[in-house]
Amino acid sequence: MVGGLLSAGIALLSFGEFFGDMMIALKIFVLMTIISFVVMHLGKGPLSIILIIGISWFVLFDYWYFFGGIYVLMMLLMFGVAGILVDFFFVFPGFMGGGGQTQEAQVGSTGGMLSRMHKFGAPGTGQAGRPRMPPPM
Amino acid sequence: MNESGMVQIFVIILAVLALIIVLPALVMITIPAADIIMRIILIFLIFTTVRGYIGNGILSILISGVLIYYLVIKHPFASAIIYVAIFFLLTLQVFSVVIFGIGMGLRKF
Numbered sequence: 001m002v003g004g005l006l007s008a009g010i011a012l013l014s015f016g017e018f019f020g021d022m023m024i025a026l027k028i029f030v031l032m033t034i035i036s037f038v039v040m041h042l043g044k045g046p047l048s049i050i051l052i053i054g055i056s057w058f059v060l061f062d063y064w065y066f067f068g069g070i071y072v073l074m075m076l077l078m079f080g081v082a083g084i085l086v087d088f089f090f091v092f093p094g095f096m097g098g099g100g101q102t103q104e105a106q107v108g109s110t111g112g113m114l115s116r117m118h119k120f121g122a123p124g125t126g127q128a129g130r131p132r133m134p135p136p137m
Numbered sequence: 138m139n140e141s142g143m144v145q146i147f148v149i150i151l152a153v154l155a156l157i158i159v160l161p162a163l164v165m166i167t168i169p170a171a172d173i174i175m176r177i178i179l180i181f182l183i184f185t186t187v188r189g190y191i192g193n194g195i196l197s198i199l200i201s202g203v204l205i206y207y208l209v210i211k212h213p214f215a216s217a218i219i220y221v222a223i224f225f226l227l228t229l230q231v232f233s234v235v236i237f238g239i240g241m242g243l244r245k246f
Contacts, residue, residue, distance in 0.1 A: 018212060018215065021211055028200060079223055080228065087237070088147075
């Protein structure tokens with residue numbers, strides 16, 4: 001019992017240390033981003049130094065838990081996490097279920113347009129004015 | 138939703154993605170040479186990134202040293218995981234390939 005609690009406490013402490021170290025590294029990266037942004041827009045001068053100090057104080061100390069999360073989110077989005085989420089939650093289930101479309105829709109670049117044109121009798125497909133064809137198998 | 142085994146395939150995909158993410162740390166633990174090589178790559182990456190942000194100078198070397206201490210010396214496995222998962226695989230869209238490959242491969246079963 002005591003050993004388990006001790007090991008859990010050690011694990012929590014080591015996780016806290018890891019979390020703190022990663023937070024320091026993240027703050028350094030945010031500070032470099034701020035420096036780069038201000039210097040790129042204003043150059044090196046007294047005004048840019050004052051702005052760097054002010055923005056850094058505001059971002060790194062006053063509202064860090066807001067801006068830290070936003071920075072991590074921005075980095076992840078910049079590296080293309082949104083594409084992964086879209087693939088995982090939207091595109092892949094559509095492929096799995098077939099989406100009520102045909103094999104052409106699943107493998108073709110037209111997204112089943114030809115089968116839909118046949119289905120709804122679009123002009124140019126030779127089906128206009130005719131009774132609707134049964135859905136393609 | 139689970140009529141076609143979607144939940145199981147989602148779980149398999151998540152497990153494979155987790156394995157891919159943890160793989161650099163496993164390789165670093167099992168192969169000491171890979172550990173050293175990965176640390177060197179991380180040092181190069183950190184110094185290049187810092188130099189790209191604030192240019193050449195003493196400040197750049199100082200910040201690089203702090204980051205190298207925290208990321209390479211103190212927590213090398215976590216840094217390797219973050220580097221490989223985010224900078225390498227995510228940039229090259231490998232995860233999309235994995236998701237589609239597993240999904241389309243398991244679809245026939």
